[in-house]
Amino acid sequence: MTPLSFSVLRILSDCRFHSGEDIAQALGVSRASICNAAKSMAASNLTLDRVRGRGYRMSRPFEWLDRDSVTEMLAEKAGRFDIEIRDSVDSTNSELLRENGPHGRVLAAEMQTMGRGRMGRSWLSEPGGSLTFSLAWKFDRGAGFLSGLSLAVGIALARAMASCGIEGIRLKWPNDVLYQFHKVAGILIEVKGDMLGPTLAVIGMGINFRLSGAVRENIDQAVTGIDSIPGKSPGRNKLLAAILAELSDILETFEERGFEAFRQEWCDRHAYHMKQVRMKLPSGKTEEGRVVGVSEKGEILIESSRGRLAFASGEVSLRGIS
Ligand code: ATP
Ligand code: BTN
Numbered sequence: 516m517t518p519l520s521f522s523v524l525r526i527l528s529d530c531r532f533h534s535g536e537d538i539a540q541a542l543g544v545s546r547a548s549i550c551n552a553a554k555s556m557a558a559s560n561l562t563l564d565r566v567r568g569r570g571y572r573m574s575r576p577f578e579w580l581d582r583d584s585v586t587e588m589l590a591e592k593a594g595r596f597d598i599e600i601r602d603s604v605d606s607t608n609s610e611l612l613r614e615n616g617p618h619g620r621v622l623a624a625e626m627q628t629m630g631r632g633r634m635g636r637s638w639l640s641e642p643g644g645s646l647t648f649s650l651a652w653k654f655d656r657g658a659g660f661l662s663g664l665s666l667a668v669g670i671a672l673a674r675a676m677a678s679c680g681i682e683g684i685r686l687k688w689p690n691d692v693l694y695q696f697h698k699v700a701g702i703l704i705e706v707k708g709d710m711l712g713p714t715l716a717v718i719g720m721g722i723n724f725r726l727s728g729a730v731r732e733n734i735d736q737a738v739t740g741i742d743s744i745p746g747k748s749p750g751r752n753k754l755l756a757a758i759l760a761e762l763s764d765i766l767e768t769f770e771e772r773g774f775e776a777f778r779q780e781w782c783d784r785h786a787y788h789m790k791q792v793r794m795k796l797p798s799g800k801t802e803e804g805r806v807v808g809v810s811e812k813g814e815i816l817i818e819s820s821r822g823r824l825a826f827a828s829g830e831v832s833l834r835g836i837s
Contacts, residue, residue: 516559516626516642519544520552521602524561524642528577534570559626560641560727577643578750580623588756595763596621596650605629607649608705608719615707616651616715623648623755630721632701633690634830638721639730644740646751649719650759652766657712662827663774663813665690665704666781668718671765672700673784675757679749681741685786688806688815689828692722693786696835697739699723720758724751775811782808787835792817797830806833 516524522542526533535553539546553563553571562574580600586593598621604610606629607622614620627647630638640647654661669686676684676692685693692700700722708714723740731738742748749757768776782788787806794802794817804819814825815833 516555516603517552518602519548520555520559521625521642523549523552523571524556524573524577525579527563527571527573528579530573530576532564532566532569532572537570560729561643578752580625580646580755581752584752585756585759588753589759592760592763595619596759598623600625602626603628606631606719607647608703608717611649611651611717612705612707614651616653616717618651618653618715620651621648621759631719632703638701638703639733640721640723641727641730644723644725644727644730646720646722646724646755648755649717650762652716652718654714654716654770655712656714656770657710658706658708658714659710660712660773661704661706661714661716663777663809663811664716664718664769665702665828666809666813667765667769667774667777668702668704668720668762670777670780670784671761672702672720672722672758675754675761676741678757678761679754680746681744681749682746683744684784686781686784687786688809688833689813694739694744696786697737699739699741699744718762722754724748773811774809774813778809778811785809787833791836793834793836794824794826795832795834796826802826803836 526538535546535549539549564572564574582598582600596619600623603626604624606627607624611622624647626642632638672692673684683694687693690702691698703719705717706714725740725742791805802819804817807818808816810825814827817824
């Protein structure tokens with residue numbers, strides 16, 4: 516979507532009809548440009564009604580990310596964060612890595628043009644359909660200490676979703692959030708700094724609300740969004756505030772006590788705890804066994820025919836065996 520498309524979207528997000536001519540006049544551009552902007556919105560799966568003689572209208576309401584409302588909901592915790600919302604960015608993680616933080620900076624984007632997952636994989640979303648943001652957080656400790664961080668952050672996400680009335684959320688080692696074994700969110704943590712510290716962690720999260728058929732087709736695993744989970748959807752601003760509130764507590768505890776403080780809760784929330792799994796290793800080899808827990812460093816512990824094995828997240832993937 517172009518910057519002009521976002522301006523058109525702002526006008527249309529009241530869900531009323533606006534004629535192409537009125538929009539063009541309000542934005543000081545030609546009607547043909549509005550027509551192109553409407554096409555680019557449609558290509559981004561923002562469905563528009565177009566009625567001859569009346570103009571364009573959004574088919575469903577669009578909730579913009581809103582810094583003031585997130586700040587208000589964060590109440591006394593708001594001072595711990597510096598929130599910016601942008602229409603479009605390549606990747607909120609990439610941007611905070613380029614900017615080197617600073618500590619407490621939150622960048623949320625309506626749209627990412629190059630959202631990333633682990634190991635160079637893509638994270639797909641469309642405007643309004645997901646919550647995509649990153650938080651920069653400085654730790655005094657070295658990178659080695661942060662090995663269980665993505666698991667602890669998963670707990671923040673699961674707790675925040677529960678506090679917003681979303682039931683049945685489970686975690687999947689090391690960085691996925693599932694609803695009934697369908698991926699609803701992912702966490703990407705990237706770290707910069709010395710082995711001995713201090714370290715900058717850029718903590719990125721992508722949470723699906725709504726996925727169009729076109730986006731689903733390009734994802735090679737079972738996925739879902741919050742709007743498909745029974746119950747009332749909290750909306751993106753409310754969920755963002757709830758996640759930041761949980762994160763600020765969890766990150767403080769993590770800095771003091773490491774992942775150990777969250778180990779039991781994490782196992783309780785793990786979708787594959789005590790289940791048979793296959794671990795895919797970077798060499799292409801696989802190991803099978805039963806998940807029996809996680810270590811204090813966030814490694815997954817598997818009971819296999821070769822005895823107990825521990826895997827660090829690195830480039831290892833877990834798959835369930837049904
Ligand atoms: P792993 O177990 O190694 O973490 P993964 O397949 O979940 O495996 P990630 O790197 O965590 O891999 O996530 C990236 C993957 O997530 C993509 O390859 C794609 O399969 C999937 N994906 C991309 N966009 C979305 C989305 N919006 N919702 C859910 N899944 C997505
Ligand atoms: C995964 O499942 O591999 C993690 C996906 C993380 C996606 C989020 S969206 C916000 C932030 N910016 C990115 O480019 N990636 C993370």
